[in-house]
Amino acid sequence: MRRRTALLLATSALAHPARAQAPWPAERSIRIIVPVAAGGSQDIVARLLARHLTEALGQAVVVENQPGAGSNIGYEAASRARPDGYTLLAGSDSLSINRTLFPGLGFDPVEGFAPVARAVRVPQILVVRADSGARRLDDILAAARRGPFAVGTPGNGSLAHLLGEQIQAAAEVRWTHVPYRGGALAVNDLLGGTLQGVLINIGAVTEHVRAGRLRGIFVSSAARAQGLPEVPTLAEAGMTGAEAVGWHGIVAPRGTDPAIVARLNAAIAQVQARPEVAERLAALGLEPVHETPEALAALIRADADRWAGTIRRARIEPD
Incomplete structure (x- = not known):
């Protein structure tokens, strides 16, 4: 009787194997948390990426605005999301700034994310x-x-x-x-x-x-902005060493599969290459840039060190 039961269980397992997990991103739509209100350049860039990533990835990519607390409401929500590739964050230079500006955060805006791609210089x-x-x-x-x-x-x-x-x-x-x-x-x-x-x-x-x-x-860039080439740089205006260029891009919760990060990075590069995307960014005066996730990680850390000194010397406090 025991042998017959074991045989039946084994046969059932072969006939009904465990359902394999669907490959990313086939399971459901992807959301991009935007930590600012709708309408600004960060939101516009996120929506532009979302629209074209939907086609590039074959899955709906939707934007969810979660503004407030100097972007920290959205940042914290994204940092606590499952690192499964289905929640992303529209990141910016404020990730680096907020580490020092808001010392009591319950998450690390610098180390709490897996950088994916810097989409534009700002x-x-x-x-x-x-x-x-x-x-x-x-x-x-x-x-x-x-x-x-x-x-x-x-x-x-x-x-x-x-x-x-x-x-x-x-x-x-x-x-x-x-x-x-x-x-x-x-x-x-x-x-x-x-x-x-x-x-x-x-x-x-x-x-x-x-x-x-x-x-x-x-x-504030080292070279004149492509969108407004008639405006001089800070160096040309007589002040050197004060360049400050922000960025808008995408990061994911820490622990996201590097394969997913790599695929997202490649998909964003494809989106940036589309003429209609380049035209829209140019109209805003924003400059597309594509680099590796590792390069973005290094930038976030370097900016965090740089701006920490300015915040402390000027005794800047958040609104």
């Missing part, structure tokens, strides 16, 4: 109204020395804010920093005359500069 730009008398960085610094000169940024601890602190320290001048909860509000106040300048990522003001409403004083 130079910062200082802009003034087109009718401003300021045409060069020297004009800005002179105005700040004469009296109140208000420069808005997307918020305390933003890359633009940190760059502004570096410039002020190097030039031994202080302007009035006005942090906003998002760059759009700062740009609106600049256009309305409340501010004298705004430091912000180039994607937020490219259309305004091209339309003649705003004037670019400098871009």
Whole structure:
């Protein structure tokens, strides 16, 4: 009887083998958590990638905005997700900044993720109204020395804010920093005359500069920005060693299968090569860049070390 039962069980196992796990990403749709509100350049890039990755991967890729707490709500949600390739994060330079800016986080924004790909470089730009008398960085610094000169940024601890602190320290001048909860509000106040300048990522003001409403004083990259080639670099404006270029891209929860990371990296490269994607990014003044996950990991760590010093010296605290 025992032999017959064992034989029946063995036969059943052969007839009904365990269902093999479906190969990624066949099982279900992929979500990209965007840790900022809809409408900004980080959200636009994430949605552009999601739309074209859907075709490249043969699986729906959807965007889920989880803004708040300096991006940390979205960051933490992504860090705690299963590392199975079905939850990704629209990462940016704030991963490096937030490690020092928010010392009490329950996760590590630098080591808590598996970098996938840096999709675009995001130079910062200082802009003034087109009718401003300021045409060069020297004009800005002179105005700040004469009296109140208000420069808005997307918020305390933003890359633009940190760059502004570096410039002020190097030039031994202080302007009035006005942090906003998002760059759009700062740009609106600049256009309305409340501010004298705004430091912000180039994607937020490219259309305004091209339309003649705003004037670019400098871009923060080592070379002139492809989208606004008439705007000089910081070095050309007379200040060296203060380059600061942000990025938008994709990271995954730590522990994600390296094979999945590699496939995502290759798929993003395919998306970047599409003419319609290149045209959309160019319209925003953003510059596509493709590199290995290892290169992005090294950048995140290097930026974390670099900006930690600026945050501590300037005693910057989050909004």
